[in-house]
Amino acid sequence: MTQPVLSLWINGQARSAASTRLADIANPATGEIVRQAPLANSEDVNAAVAAAKAAFPAWRATTPLRRARILTRFRELMEKNRDELARLASEEHGKTLADAAGSVQRGIEVIEFASGVPHLLKGEQAEDVGRGVDCHSLLQPVGVCVGITPFNFPAMVPLWMFPVAIACGNTFVLKPSEKVPSCSLKMAALFTEAGLPDGVMNVITGDKEAVDALLTHPDVGAISFVGSTPVAKYVYETGARHGKRVQALGGAKNHALVMPDADMAFTADAIVGAAYGSAGERCMAISTVVAVGSAGDALLALLQQKVAGLKVGAGNQPGIDMGPVISGAHRDRIVSLIDSGVAQGATLALDGRGLTVPGCEQGFFVGPTLFDHVTTDMTIYQEEIFGPVLIVLRANTFDDAVRLINRNPYGNGTAVFTRSGHWARRFENEIEVGMVGINVPIPVPMAFFSFGGWKASLFGDLHMHGMEGVNFYTRSKVVTSRWPAPEEHSAATLAMPALG
Numbered sequence: 001m002t003q004p005v006l007s008l009w010i011n012g013q014a015r016s017a018a019s020t021r022l023a024d025i026a027n028p029a030t031g032e033i034v035r036q037a038p039l040a041n042s043e044d045v046n047a048a049v050a051a052a053k054a055a056f057p058a059w060r061a062t063t064p065l066r067r068a069r070i071l072t073r074f075r076e077l078m079e080k081n082r083d084e085l086a087r088l089a090s091e092e093h094g095k096t097l098a099d100a101a102g103s104v105q106r107g108i109e110v111i112e113f114a115s116g117v118p119h120l121l122k123g124e125q126a127e128d129v130g131r132g133v134d135c136h137s138l139l140q141p142v143g144v145c146v147g148i149t150p151f152n153f154p155a156m157v158p159l160w161m162f163p164v165a166i167a168c169g170n171t172f173v174l175k176p177s178e179k180v181p182s183c184s185l186k187m188a189a190l191f192t193e194a195g196l197p198d199g200v201m202n203v204i205t206g207d208k209e210a211v212d213a214l215l216t217h218p219d220v221g222a223i224s225f226v227g228s229t230p231v232a233k234y235v236y237e238t239g240a241r242h243g244k245r246v247q248a249l250g251g252a253k254n255h256a257l258v259m260p261d262a263d264m265a266f267t268a269d270a271i272v273g274a275a276y277g278s279a280g281e282r283c284m285a286i287s288t289v290v291a292v293g294s295a296g297d298a299l300l301a302l303l304q305q306k307v308a309g310l311k312v313g314a315g316n317q318p319g320i321d322m323g324p325v326i327s328g329a330h331r332d333r334i335v336s337l338i339d340s341g342v343a344q345g346a347t348l349a350l351d352g353r354g355l356t357v358p359g360c361e362q363g364f365f366v367g368p369t370l371f372d373h374v375t376t377d378m379t380i381y382q383e384e385i386f387g388p389v390l391i392v393l394r395a396n397t398f399d400d401a402v403r404l405i406n407r408n409p410y411g412n413g414t415a416v417f418t419r420s421g422h423w424a425r426r427f428e429n430e431i432e433v434g435m436v437g438i439n440v441p442i443p444v445p446m447a448f449f450s451f452g453g454w455k456a457s458l459f460g461d462l463h464m465h466g467m468e469g470v471n472f473y474t475r476s477k478v479v480t481s482r483w484p485a486p487e488e489h490s491a492a493t494l495a496m497p498a499l500g
């Protein structure tokens with residue numbers, strides 16, 4: 001049976017791709033191919049970048065206030081279409097509808113933040129930096145910006161990028177994951193409906209071929225990437241080599257440190273939600289618990305009981321806690337990692353292998369899996385599993401646990417569970433991770449703060465959205481001015497002027 005083929009979105013309209021390569025998009029709950037997406041080639045990339053370049057001068061000259069009004073209308077349309085976007089995200093990714101709707105909402109909050117752009121673009125001003133000399137700074141757009149996004153948040157991760165870039169006066173080419181492109185195409189159409197001029201926002205579906213054409217394109221000024229660490233590093237290095245500014249967010253292995261004084265029932269609930277929500281396919285999922293001292297046994301008993309009660313099934317069905325993972329290949333990788341955990345001597349407290357969901361026999365399901373007594377030399381500790389597998393390590397002291405977390409190469413998110421302000425404060429101060437929760441399991445910063453990790457979780461300097469996002473999508477210019485009266489004209493001097 002032939003499946004519908006998606007179009008690209010270029011210059012304010014749907015357009016067929018020049019490329020003839022296609023990607024199958026499966027519903028992970030059923031394994032069924034629901035549609036296909038073009039895998040754009042360099043001709044498609046050139047068309048999208050050319051549209052964005054042509055739209056840039058007029059968009060840059062549109063006042064920030066007028067840009068903000070279009071963003072406000074876009075936000076309203078996004079709210080009206082939230083359920084449809086959640087349905088598309090759930091269909092192509094597999095997550096539950098409630099989870100998908102929550103992530104769309106978190107993305108809408110970035111549009112809300114970006115709608116304050118007239119205020120965000122105010123530079124600095126100082127009078128009399130020298131006698132009769134004033135100084136002010138401007139934040140000006142970069143030009144054509146590019147977003148390359150992963151499969152696990154079909155709406156939210158693109159929304160970390162393009163509303164801020166466009167609010168700042170840039171034009172944009174988005175290349176979503178070829179596994180989940182429909183939300184991006186829908187959002188581009190809604191933005192046009194909100195009054196965005198043609199060419200300001202473009203979407204091309206594609207894979208490495210499209211990414212490579214974007215990374216090396218002479219008319220691209222900035223690249224935002226979110227995905228796995230090896231690809232993030234590649235995107236950062238290639239983009240930088242071609243003279244672009246790049247922010248490339250990578251993978252994660254997020255640890256929760258649990259102290260014996262924590263409220264264990266609260267902690268167990270928080271960790272179950274953070275580990276198994278979205279089938280563990282969140283870059284901020286808690287995938288690793290480090291239990292200190294007596295916390296281990298108390299927590300494990302609760303986790304076992306709560307995790308065993310999770311309902312797994314198709315994400316669009318009522319009462320389901322956890323959907324499938326993204327693909328058959330990913331399911332097989334997760335299962336082989338679980339096999340390795342058993343072979344390397346970890347205690348398998350709950351085994352999610354071999355799960356079949358009635359009515360969804362061809363779906364890509366892995367049941368919630370829990371390992372205890374994991375050690376740092378095991379593959380299940382060293383690899384990002386990105387599935388519904390939670391591992392528990394034991395540590396004797398708070399200091400041992402902090403050292404263990406700081407030795408991990410990733411540094412995206414982490415959390416501490418304790419009732420002691422002393423431990424919480426030390427954790428916040430000493431932990432080498434970009435986003436920290438104190439009794440908050442998934443500390444995803446709100447849109448008016450910035451999102452980003454440290455170490456192998458981020459290549460580049462600036463995080464996404466918040467003021468770091470504004471700084472990434474603008475170039476600062478500093479203007480020093482003097483308006484001397486004719487009688488103040490001084491003779492030429494060849495010495496370096498010292499103002500002060």
Ligand code: NAD
Binds near residue numbers: 231
């Ligand atoms: P991925 O790295 O496979 O793909 C991300 C994007 O890069 C996609 O658009 C894809 O088409 C493109 N791509 C893939 N391989 C490429 C290659 N060899 N060359 C050029 N481009 C390539 O990631 P994914 O599987 O879609 O997403 C899961 C990963 O993303 C996990 O590692 C997860 O931790 C990470 N992630 C990180 C964050 C964060 O904020 N740090 C957020 C979400 C997801």
